[in-house]
Amino acid sequence: MYAALWRLLPGPLWVRVIMAIALVVAVLTVLVLWVFPAVDHLIAPQEVTVGP
Amino acid sequence: MSDPTPIKEAIVPVSGTRRLSWFVVVNIVGELFLTAGALILLFLGWQLWLNDIIVGSSQNDAASALSQQWSDSNSTPSPSASFAASPSIAAPIVLPSKDAPPVIARPAPSAAFANLLVPRLGADYRRTISQGVGLDVLNDSAAGIGHYPASQLPGAVGNFAVAAHRTTYGKSFHDINTLVPGDHLFVETKAGWYRYVYRNSVYVYPTGVDVLKAVPQMPQSSPGDRIMTMTSCNPFFSAAERIVAYSVFDAWFPRSGGVPNELSDLTTSKGK
Numbered sequence: 001m002y003a004a005l006w007r008l009l010p011g012p013l014w015v016r017v018i019m020a021i022a023l024v025v026a027v028l029t030v031l032v033l034w035v036f037p038a039v040d041h042l043i044a045p046q047e048v049t050v051g052p
Numbered sequence: 053m054s055d056p057t058p059i060k061e062a063i064v065p066v067s068g069t070r071r072l073s074w075f076v077v078v079n080i081v082g083e084l085f086l087t088a089g090a091l092i093l094l095f096l097g098w099q100l101w102l103n104d105i106i107v108g109s110s111q112n113d114a115a116s117a118l119s120q121q122w123s124d125s126n127s128t129p130s131p132s133a134s135f136a137a138s139p140s141i142a143a144p145i146v147l148p149s150k151d152a153p154p155v156i157a158r159p160a161p162s163a164a165f166a167n168l169l170v171p172r173l174g175a176d177y178r179r180t181i182s183q184g185v186g187l188d189v190l191n192d193s194a195a196g197i198g199h200y201p202a203s204q205l206p207g208a209v210g211n212f213a214v215a216a217h218r219t220t221y222g223k224s225f226h227d228i229n230t231l232v233p234g235d236h237l238f239v240e241t242k243a244g245w246y247r248y249v250y251r252n253s254v255y256v257y258p259t260g261v262d263v264l265k266a267v268p269q270m271p272q273s274s275p276g277d278r279i280m281t282m283t284s285c286n287p288f289f290s291a292a293e294r295i296v297a298y299s300v301f302d303a304w305f306p307r308s309g310g311v312p313n314e315l316s317d318l319t320t321s322k323g324k
Contacts, residue, residue, distance in 0.1 A: 001079070001084070002083055028094070031091075031095075032098055032102065036094075036095055036098045036099070036103070039095065040099060040220075041187075046217055046218070046219060046220055046221075046289075046291065047258060047285060048185075048215045048216060048217055048218065048225070048283060048285045048294070049185045049198075049200070049215045049283060049294075050256065050258060050259065050260050050263055050264060050283055050294050050296075051258070051259070051261060052259060052261055
């Protein structure tokens with residue numbers, strides 16, 4: 001899967017390395033900004049209040 | 053990852069395609085598992101570290117902006133009858149007012165109406181208190197602390213009850229187990245500063261709603277004191293119990309008299 005992705009990237013090695021890093025950064029950004037907050041609401045929330 | 057292997061396999065023509073596809077499937081499944089593991093570790097890092105830094109600092113900023121807004125709207129301090137400090141002295145001694153503390157109007161749902169400043173929890177610890185204890189308030193990047201809407205407001209006789217996270221989402225009440233009896237907690241509103249003195253903590257089950265009563269844990273009693281109750285979860289990362297910290301109102305500083313010395317000393321010693 002990742003090997004195929006690596007083969008898909010065009011250009012010489014250093015261009016591929018930069019593109020791969022850019023892809024990783026893009027994925028992390030999407031995770032932190034949208035995916036993780038959404039997932040956090042789905043799993044058990046930290047209850048801090050008292051209630052019946 | 054296993055770059056040369058499929059090519060070598062591809063040379064074998066007969067029954068090689070089946071073995072090749074089998075190999076590719078295992079390869080992809082393995083990489084998916086690795087990815088899933090990495091994602092879970094990343095999520096934990098985000099939840100327990102990165103998000104606390106992001107949300108915590110934005111909650112501090114929101115509280116600073118709110119107190120700045122209040123002090124700007126009161127930019128000309130007029131010495132009140134109970135306040136006798138000369139403005140020519142660099143750091144005048146700010147005395148509490150002898151009058152009964154004012155009680156602000158009941159705020160709209162999820163509206164920010166106060167700041168909590170606790171020197172014990174850090175010189176720059178300030179968090180906004182908003183109306184309501186739903187996740188819209190508690191997980192908010194500006195609020196941090198929620199006020200039980202049915203409980204009293206700061207300065208009122210009875211119980212001013214608030215809740216905040218012990219872990220995650222800025223963890224406003226992470227260190228409330230470190231409060232020492234006698235510690236000062238300041239609730240800042242548009243009107244000024246209400247000083248509460250930390251008294252004690254109790255641990256209750258999540259159903260222990262008596263801690264929110266006007267006289268905490270004594271539902272039959274009629275209130276005489278002004279109590280502040282802080283609830284959060286206990287132990288850390290668990291919802292099994294609640295830690296409940298009680299403080300008692302002690303003094304009231306009108307905004308016209310200036311910032312209480314204990315708070316202004318904190319900011320000057322920090323070089324702000």
